[in-house]
Amino acid sequence: MTESQNELHEFHWLMDMLQTIEVGLVVLDRQFNVRLWNGFMESHSGFSATQVQNRPLFEIFPDIPEGWIRRKVETVLTLNMRTFTTWEQRPHPFPFRNARPITGTEAYMYQNITFSPLSSASGEVDHVCLLVYDVTDSATARLRMERTNARLEQQSQTDGLTGLLNRSAWESLLASEFERFRRYRSVGTLLMFDIDHFKPINDTWGHQAGDDVIRAIAAMVMERLRQTDIAGRYGGEEFAVILPETDLAGGEILGERLRQSISSMQVTTEAGLLECSVSLGVAQVTDAMSDHQQWLSHADKALYAAKANGRNQIALAGNQ
Amino acid sequence: MPTGVIICDDSSMARKQMARSLPRDWDTALTFVENGDACLEAIRDGKGAVVFLDLNMPGSDGYAVLERIHQEELPALVIVVSGDIQPGAYERVRRLGALNFIRKPIDPDILADTLKDYGLYSPTLAPEPVTASAPAPSSATDVPWQDALQEIANIAMGQAGDLLARLLDVFIRLPVPRVNMLAVSELKMALNITESTSSWSGVCQGFIGAGIAGEALLLFNNAHMDTMAHLLGIPDENNANRDLESLMDLSSIMVGAFLRGFGQQMDMQFGLSHPVVLGTHLDISELLESSQYSWQQILTIELTYAIESHNIECDLLLLFSEDSVTPLRQTLTWLSNSSAGVTA
Secondary structure, three states: OOHHHHHHHHHHHHHHHHHHOOOEEEEEEOOOEEEEEOHHHHHHHOOOHHHHOOOEHHHHOOOOOHHHHHHHHHHHHHHOOOEEEOOOOOOOOOOOEOOOOOOOOOOEOOEEEEEEEEEOOOOOEEEEEEEEEEOHHHHHHHHHHHHHHHHHHHHOOEOOOOOOEOHHHHHHHHHHHHHHHHHHOOOEEEEEEEEOOHHHHHHHHOHHHHHHHHHHHHHHHHHHOOOOOEEEEOOOOEEEEEEEOOOHHHHHHHHHHHHHHHHOOEEEEOOEEEEOOEEEEEEEOOOOOOOHHHHHHHHHHHHHHHHHOOOOOEEEOOOO | OOEEEEEEOOOHHHHHHHHHHOOOOOOEEEEEEOOHHHHHHHHHOOOOOEEEEOOOOOOOOHHHHHHHHHHHOOOOEEEEEEOOOOHHHHHHHHHOOOOEEEEOOOOHHHHHHHHHHOOOOOOOOOOOOHHHHOOOOHHHHOOOHHHHHHHHHHHHHHHHHHHHHHHHOOOEEOOOOEEEEEEHHHHHHHOOOOOOOOOEEEEEEEEEEOOEEEEEEEEEEHHHHHHHHHHHOOOOOOHHHHHHHHHHHHHHHHHHHHHHHHHHHOOOOOEEOOOEEOOOOEOHHHHOOOOOOOOOEEEEEEEEEEEHHHOEEEEEEEEEOHHHHHHHHHHHHHHHHOOOOOOO
16 A cells, blocks of 8 residues: 555545544534534434535524624634533533433433634634534433432421421521521511420320321411411421511411411321310510520420410410 | 843743843843842842843832832843733833833844844854853753743743733733642642632643643632623623633633643643533632542642732642653753753
8 A cells, every 4th residue: 555545544534533423523614604514413413414514503503502602703713722611501502402312311412512713724713613522421410419419408408207497407597587687677576386285196196196297287387377487397396487577466366377277177197087286485586685596485485385374375475 | 342131030941041042142241130129239230231021020020120220210221021921011011111022932033133123232253152251150050840830831821811811901910820749738728718708610621741631720709700701791691601601711711822832832732621610609628629639749830810900810720640740840851951942
């Protein structure tokens, strides 16, 4: 084989590899007309090289982010410098479907793109090459991890049995509500309640039935509360609710309504239908309190008074 | 009578290259100084009618020297020699009274032409070579490789800074790059980010070539993200991604331009991996947390670019793997000893 033959072969091999490589190769001129379109681009777009040859990219893909691509290409041509984009910026610049249409979890192909300047024989930069990488697998793995982390974060804040906030998550929100009061003089009221004679329920009907009662009361709290109210499971059979923008009288109305709903409800458990009641304490935040703990203890004292007064009733802080 | 010439540069490699680039048949008495104060001292002592002055030096920098020369009306013709090639730098030094501005790496022909233009030198076939008339001090002949690395980084930083300055139409302040061998724990401290309340975003990009491999890390304070997006001309429509767009654009330009200039001077070309976003709104201490190199010494070059008019700073860090140090040192030693000096 002569040297020139060998060079010809090499050129042919190179062309063959570029045509079949699993990376999209596109060459655009200054008017954004397609000048080169390799096999990857043909397969994923459904347009053959002859169909797109010398046509403006934005005519072939009307939905492609035109302004964004124009800006990248201009920068590359002006600075004679490569520029990189990741799927985090634009997940699917080219509207390509997932390369694994059956087992893939995402509908579209995530893409990283490198924009590279190309010079003519005279050394003038007049074309831009786009390298389009399919990064669907790493992008989906990353997104899945982020979703998992978000769920774990949420799980660490909620109480497993009731789905309400757990004590520490709820208490940190109480602290910020107190901070809001101190800064902006916002009105706020705290509602604390616990289940009357819960220990006998547990002892007589079993823990399973006890859990059913707790779950049913939590569900009732969620149903009766407004969007902005923040409910948490404070202890075993103890619950607490922050009522923002609500004064003591408003808190009393809400608490009383909740008490009535709970005392008239029947809980379906393995041991049969059970009835229960709650005692409630209400406290509005005031200047006399130095921190959220004091707010909490005012509500707790009111709750104790309601218990001492015969249970299944509501008591207001300052009135006991 | 020989012409008194002062070469002022904090880098011994740069001083050496400057001396080599002077016309061989120019009869000079050379004085080498490492900082601005020593430079002024030498001028006052009458050691130099011609001063070759670097701009970016620790302590009194080139601008400060020019100001003092002007204030004290010292008899010196100053030619600024700098890697900072922004249009703004050129204007500033001309305003401060510098005769001319020569960019690093120095082209001996351009230097000779400049000297001829100002009538400081006329070519003769005088037999006296420059080294015979004024032997350079030993510090200028024996260049430690870290110094050579710093000087090459300085020039590459200037090229990247120039590109950014032109793109954003601002003046960019370029402090001297710092070259260090650091453990990861020290690296965190060296990041020099003391405000624990501010959050940073980063982009990381790998580079490799000729046995040298490493990562470029661009760090940007989120507090300045809006201003940067505005300067880069990123449209407002897409707010969620605006920060990311700025960061990626900035890193493409800075890392790309720096490594191109860096590689060119060492006659090598680096392959660049696709950049990875390190998570915006990230605590800086988390950045190197999961690195597998926690026990290693890392060769680092730290560069800080500051946009004066907008009070923005951005850090570019070049981290080289331990394996890269030997080939890098060999290349640099060869470069600083070769008579040709660095190529443009």
